[in-house]
């Protein structure tokens with residue numbers, strides 16, 4: 287997808303939106319941006335680039351001073367704000383859990399407002415806590431202060447998902463969690479997103495988070511200027527301009543390695559077993575205990591680590607069934623990286 291290409295059908299459309307605050311601050315000059323159904327789109331940019339302002343336009347916590355935001359084609363300005371917000375999951379950095387309500391009661395907030403009966407609410411709360419890997423019996427009756435920061439964040443996500451919202455707005459949702467907990471929360475959230483297919487617009491200032499989570503990444507600069515909109519591998523391999531390049535920083539290749547999976551085409555395929563060098567991969571896999579191997583589907587960074595420890599400069603590649611399908615050499619890895627750069631593979 288190129289920088290200007292947008293999905294044909296938008297669930298959320300920013301249609302020429304602008305926001306100038308009362309003191310004259312132009313948070314967003316003029317922006318067009320489409321978010322496709324089921325997409326996880328990350329908005330990333332330095333502090334003050336208008337990310338939160340844009341996000342809050344969707345649930346009308348901010349009313350744009352120009353342009354419109356369309357949700358499934360309907361102008362949100364014409365919708366009842368309370369109804370609009372009930373249909374949108376909203377997760378913010380400090381979660382905003384109610385301190386005097388238990389975890390289960392927090393998750394049940396919106397179902398309660400919607401008048402769901404007790405049984406349906408209880409079942410949904412249990413389902414959601416399980417989804418975010420909390421134990422309903424253990425964590426449900428606790429109060430927010432009896433949880434870790436990461437667990438509180440999970441409750442925030444569960445609460446936002448309670449009524450099957452079509453859209454989730456997330457503003458630095460993992461910002462308050464320590465770096466290690468943050469990576470695992472990100473991975474879990476990506477899993478949850480893949481499972482549920484909710485359309486998500488997520489604000490972050492962390493480029494790693496943006497490329498790890500996003501199907502596409504929108505890079506913004508001051509004044510809500512859209513510098514590039516692209517899938518992560520394209521963004522990392524072909525930054526549109528010096529701003530994006532600077533924002534991504536030095537670790538581009540490393541990030542690209544972490545995003546790209548090893549495929550059959552990267553592998554030197556072995557011929558039938560027993561015939562000279564062709565038997566090499568099988569021998570290597572079977573005959574050299576502890577020799578590094580990789581699997582199709584592993585990231586290029588794991589392949590890189592395996593190659594780095596391989597004594598003879600090549601590693602055996604296995605398929606899902608555990609059979610050796612060939613070897614990976616440094617040339618193969620280089621070709622894989624070039625493939626990623628060329629196609630924006632993800």
Ligand SMILES: Nc1ncnc2c1ncn2[C@@H]1O[C@H](COP(=O)(O)OP(=O)(O)OP(=O)(O)O)[C@@H](O)[C@H]1O
Nearest residue numbers: 307309311313332333334335336337338339340491
């Ligand atoms: N209520 C307000 N009144 C005046 N200016 C505001 C208001 N809210 C935000 N701004 C300004 O608008 C600009 C964009 O703010 P916004 O919070 O959208 O940026 P951001 O990219 O989310 O930043 P951060 O990453 O620091 O949260 C900033 O210059 C900010 O100071």
